[in-house]
Amino acid sequence: MSKVKASPPPGCTLNISDPQVQEAAIRIQASYRGHRSRKELREKGPPKILQELKDVVLVEGSAAKLECRVSAFPDPFIVWSKDGKELKDGPKYRYVFEDPDVVALVVRDGVLGDLGKYTVTIKNPFGVTSGSACIIVEVPAKVTKGPPSVKVKKGSTVTLKADISGEPPPDVGWLKDGEDIDEDDRVFFDIGDTNTILTIKNAQRSDAGKYEVFVENSLGTDQSFARVDVL
Template sequence: MSTAVANPPPGFALDINDLQIQEAAIRIQASYRGHRSRKELREKGPPKILQPLKDVVLLEGSAAKLECRVSAFPDPFIVWAKDGTQLKDGLKYRYVFEDPDVVALVVRDGSLADLGQYTVTIKNTFGLATGSACIIVEAPAKVIKGPDNLKVVTGATVVLKAEIAGEPPPDVGWLKDGEDIEEDDRVFYDIGDTTSILTIKNAQHSDAGKYEVFVENNLGIDQSVARVDVL
């Protein structure tokens, strides 16, 4: 048994072949699509970090790359910074954009000065996202500048200074004529971040000899020698 379809009330009949009706329908569809597109952009457009940055190890003299996977539409503006200072794209720091959604920073000619926290800022008209990671620099222990040869008179104070470097920070020691120096109130040495200083108070003739400073970490060993004469 078929069901009869009621006719529309007078004045409510629509002719779908009418050009004005078709144009109105197109405008409604376009408006809906535009609203949906704007809604999708608000939801999907703001930058997101899909795969975060990870800490990397940089060997002295080599290069390292920090990278993360992102999502953003329209394409975002990227800024990299180290310890809060913006880095310029150039020979030392290279901004890299890898298709389709990976951004990276390449740090060349690694040195101890590159150790620090790096931040990427991803920004477009819908918002921004940030991520951070550290570059951990490793460098062999090194005596940058060894102590100078000295000639002093009896009773004087001898100061032997060495400039040192290395990451991890190196172990430091001093020797006299090949033997470890036994520290006391008169003969002692201090170790700083970048220097080590050996002090000999009230120098005696027995203090004359060859003094050696050595540094060592898991990446290397270095040493330097100086001669002290007591007159």
């Protein structure tokens, strides 16, 4: 007994002689060949950086991310370092992998010590490559330790010292009773990287008063006060 072959439902037939069908088949074959070729090239080649690291700004207390786009297959071994010292993945430095091709480093709880050159090293069985960029740390100007109030004898030398911080380095000024101090050979101040010192030679009773040290940069301002009494 012969079986009757059922006809396919409407719309389910495929005419291989149809030009549109033939064109679609060609596109599928070309796409497969292109994908296979790209994969084979990736397997045979060393890692490549497709998009370089860029310098970033890290504001004190916040986080910053360095990232680059890479081409590497099989999956590469990634190491981040700062000024030549390897950074371990952990609470401070977080290794991040985004998409298949993006590697990143997140630096948390920013401090001035995070300023430096960061390098990513990417290695697979076929080779190694690396790229570098800088983290630029910005810190609001601050008087971290103000000068103490002092009592001195007439004719003695007075020194008022304040510890300061800030990045960019802050502008520094000293005031007496709210007025800018006009420096001369007897009254002058010096500004270092981390402190400033006001010197008053041969102190006179007219030097008594309220002294203020003032710091300012693009991120903020700060000040501290001290009293000088001349006996």
